[in-house]
Amino acid sequence: MSSTRYIRLASIAAAAVLALLPLVLGNFGLGLMNDIGIGAMIALGLVMLTGVGGVTSFGQAAFVGIAAYSTAWLTSAHAVSPWLGLAFALLMTGGAALIIGMLTLRLGNHYLPISTIAWGLSVPLVLSNMDGLGRHTGMGNIKAVELAGVSLASSGAMYYLIWGALGLVYLFSSNLLQSRQGRAMRSLRGGSSLLASVGADSYHLRLKLFVYAALLAGLAGWLYAHNNRFVSPSSFDVRASIDYLLMGVVGGLLQLPGALVGSAIVILMRNTLQDILPHLSSRGAQMEVIVFSLLFLLLLHRARAGLCGYVLKLAGHYRRALSPAGLETDADVRPLERRRQPAAGKTILTANQVVKRFGGLVAVNEVGFEIHAGDIVGLIGPNGAGKSTMFNLLTGAARLTSGSVSFMDRDVTKMSQRDIAQLGMARTFQHVKLRPQMSLLDNVALGAHGRTSRGLVAAGLCLDREEERRIFHEARVQLARVGLAGREHELAGSLPLGTQRMLEIARSLMSDPVMLVLDEPAAGLRHAEKQVLAELLKQLRSDGVTIMIVEHDMDFVMNLVDRLVVMNFGSKLMEGNPAAVRRDSKVQAAYLGAAA
Numbered sequence: 396m397s398s399t400r401y402i403r404l405a406s407i408a409a410a411a412v413l414a415l416l417p418l419v420l421g422n423f424g425l426g427l428m429n430d431i432g433i434g435a436m437i438a439l440g441l442v443m444l445t446g447v448g449g450v451t452s453f454g455q456a457a458f459v460g461i462a463a464y465s466t467a468w469l470t471s472a473h474a475v476s477p478w479l480g481l482a483f484a485l486l487m488t489g490g491a492a493l494i495i496g497m498l499t500l501r502l503g504n505h506y507l508p509i510s511t512i513a514w515g516l517s518v519p520l521v522l523s524n525m526d527g528l529g530r531h532t533g534m535g536n537i538k539a540v541e542l543a544g545v546s547l548a549s550s551g552a553m554y555y556l557i558w559g560a561l562g563l564v565y566l567f568s569s570n571l572l573q574s575r576q577g578r579a580m581r582s583l584r585g586g587s588s589l590l591a592s593v594g595a596d597s598y599h600l601r602l603k604l605f606v607y608a609a610l611l612a613g614l615a616g617w618l619y620a621h622n623n624r625f626v627s628p629s630s631f632d633v634r635a636s637i638d639y640l641l642m643g644v645v646g647g648l649l650q651l652p653g654a655l656v657g658s659a660i661v662i663l664m665r666n667t668l669q670d671i672l673p674h675l676s677s678r679g680a681q682m683e684v685i686v687f688s689l690l691f692l693l694l695l696h697r698a699r700a701g702l703c704g705y706v707l708k709l710a711g712h713y714r715r716a717l718s719p720a721g722l723e724t725d726a727d728v729r730p731l732e733r734r735r736q737p738a739a740g741k742t743i744l745t746a747n748q749v750v751k752r753f754g755g756l757v758a759v760n761e762v763g764f765e766i767h768a769g770d771i772v773g774l775i776g777p778n779g780a781g782k783s784t785m786f787n788l789l790t791g792a793a794r795l796t797s798g799s800v801s802f803m804d805r806d807v808t809k810m811s812q813r814d815i816a817q818l819g820m821a822r823t824f825q826h827v828k829l830r831p832q833m834s835l836l837d838n839v840a841l842g843a844h845g846r847t848s849r850g851l852v853a854a855g856l857c858l859d860r861e862e863e864r865r866i867f868h869e870a871r872v873q874l875a876r877v878g879l880a881g882r883e884h885e886l887a888g889s890l891p892l893g894t895q896r897m898l899e900i901a902r903s904l905m906s907d908p909v910m911l912v913l914d915e916p917a918a919g920l921r922h923a924e925k926q927v928l929a930e931l932l933k934q935l936r937s938d939g940v941t942i943m944i945v946e947h948d949m950d951f952v953m954n955l956v957d958r959l960v961v962m963n964f965g966s967k968l969m970e971g972n973p974a975a976v977r978r979d980s981k982v983q984a985a986y987l988g989a990a991a
């Protein structure tokens with residue numbers, strides 16, 4: 396049985412068991428299940444935000460509080476329908492998350508998690524000081540939800556509402572992760588330069604995840620308010636936020652089921668401890684904190700990926716589980732649209748008097764050259780000549796001090812790396828940047844981000860399948876082009892360096908580039924791997940792809956390129972075909988002579 400079929404059957408069985416549970420559970424059991432469902436929904440947001448997006452939040456309970464108070468205020472003080480309360484709660488939570496996210500998500504390092512503590516502390520403080528919201532006492536008499544005239548006041552009715560909503564958001568999240576946006580989101584943890592090179596914007600991806608996680612917390616807050624029919628600020632303080640984070644860590648922040656497992660473990664454990672500890676000590680509440688702290692430490696030592704991660708690892712599927720297989724595609728799938736490629740020989744890139752200073756050091760000094768469509772051009776020079784700096788200036792990864800660069804008839808001097816990528820400049824990295832936990836197919840599919848468009852909502856609702864089929868069809872074509880056909884489902888992290896470089900090139904080709912810019916592609920490769928790479932690049936040239944290559948390996952470059960630009964001490968030493976460069980005495984003195 397295929398793993399997809401197995402997962403589908405297991406999900407149907409789990410749904411059936413959950414649907415029948417109220418028949419055997421009493422009120423207490425249903426209350427616990429409702430708490431687990433609400434906790435799982437908040438932890439699901441954290442799996443998306445922290446596990447996928449790499450943003451640690453200590454303030455998620457604040458969003459739960461904003462939503463719970465919004466609906467409590469509207470339905471108890473103004474007697475409106477809880478369904479209007481839901482719309483208002485989501486609006487308030489989403490709006491708050493958007494503002495907080497825009498203010499904090501650009502903060503790097505540890506500043507971001509610290510800032511989450513700040514709003515995690517301040518929201519309950521504000522709630523507990525507002526007269527209209529009952530100050531420290533909170534608000535009661537919250538209306539029960541009604542559905543088609545039927546009151547959902549009982550625990551059993553709320554159980555179906557909570558778990559039904561959880562099922563829907565779980566499905567939405569799962570669809571999202573296996574989409575164009577989801578691939579980019581799953582790549583966030585490895586830094587922003589790879590994403591920029593495929594035309595994706597890390598900041599906006601993080602912001603979307605942040606708002607999404609807050610909306611899940613908001614939905615949970617609404618359910619909490621109408622399940623308990625009472626809200627107070629203490630339920631939404633930083634301690635509650637840490638509890639939700641603990642649920643994610645215990646269950647596993649890297650898998651969606653981790654949210655469910657974590658919520659169940661933490662809530663059931665807390666309940667059991669609250670029964671047992673008072674019999675053992677008069678300081679039961681403090682003991683509970685200690686037990687949870689010990690659990691946290693144990694997990695960090697023994698199972699950092701949480702219980703789900705641990706079990707999957709034992710089952711040997713851990714790495715594959717992070718890497719959805721990608722859609723199967725038919726031969727008759729409509730290919731992705733191609734851009735109009737420039738005519739052979741047309742000037743596609745012009746560097747004009749480019750200067751880059753680092754303080755007093757002039758790394759690139761008034762360098763200029765042109766690149767014509769269909770050529771392979773090499774940028775060479777001894778160590779410290781300024782090649783990498785020039786590479787960064789051309790691709791938009793660094794800003795020029797003066798001079799200009801035009802690409803495809805556009806002045807790109809001040810353009811972002813992402814916008815230059817969108818114009819058709821694809822790059823690879825000196826230190827290969829792949830997503831090791833993702834399949835080859837997913838890694839390559841990521842390269843099409845800038846030429847496809849379906850967004851988060853379409854992905855969550857599965858309205859992007861046609862585009863996904865086209866992406867995966869193209870990804871298979873590009874994998875075959877670099878000699879990796881049939882290896883689609885292997886993990887990128889398991890490949891040797893030479894194959895990883897091929898994979899990077901396949902990813903670059905996914906953007907349908909006008910020009911491929913390769914940063915030391917032969918570095919670290921064995922002789923045979925270099926030969927395979929050179930053959931591939933020659934094949935790409937004959938397919939009409941323009942290539943610029945920064946390289947140290949003279950033999951590799953000389954046998955490959957049409958033209959060379961030689962740099963030394965930041966300046967252009969000469970430009971010409973390989974034979975002319977080989978003959979040039981200045982080059983021999985500066986570089987080739989040293990290498991001979």
Ligand SMILES: Nc1ncnc2c1ncn2[C@@H]1O[C@H](COP(=O)(O)OP(=O)(O)OP(=O)(O)O)[C@@H](O)[C@H]1O
Nearest residue numbers: 753756757758776777778779780781782783784785
């Ligand atoms: N971010 C930076 N800050 C300060 N100096 C820098 C920076 N980046 C590069 N340099 C300096 O600029 C000069 C050119 O460096 P660059 O890395 O571009 O040379 P390169 O030709 O690529 O060298 P290599 O072949 O060794 O990679 C060097 O002296 C380097 O120390």
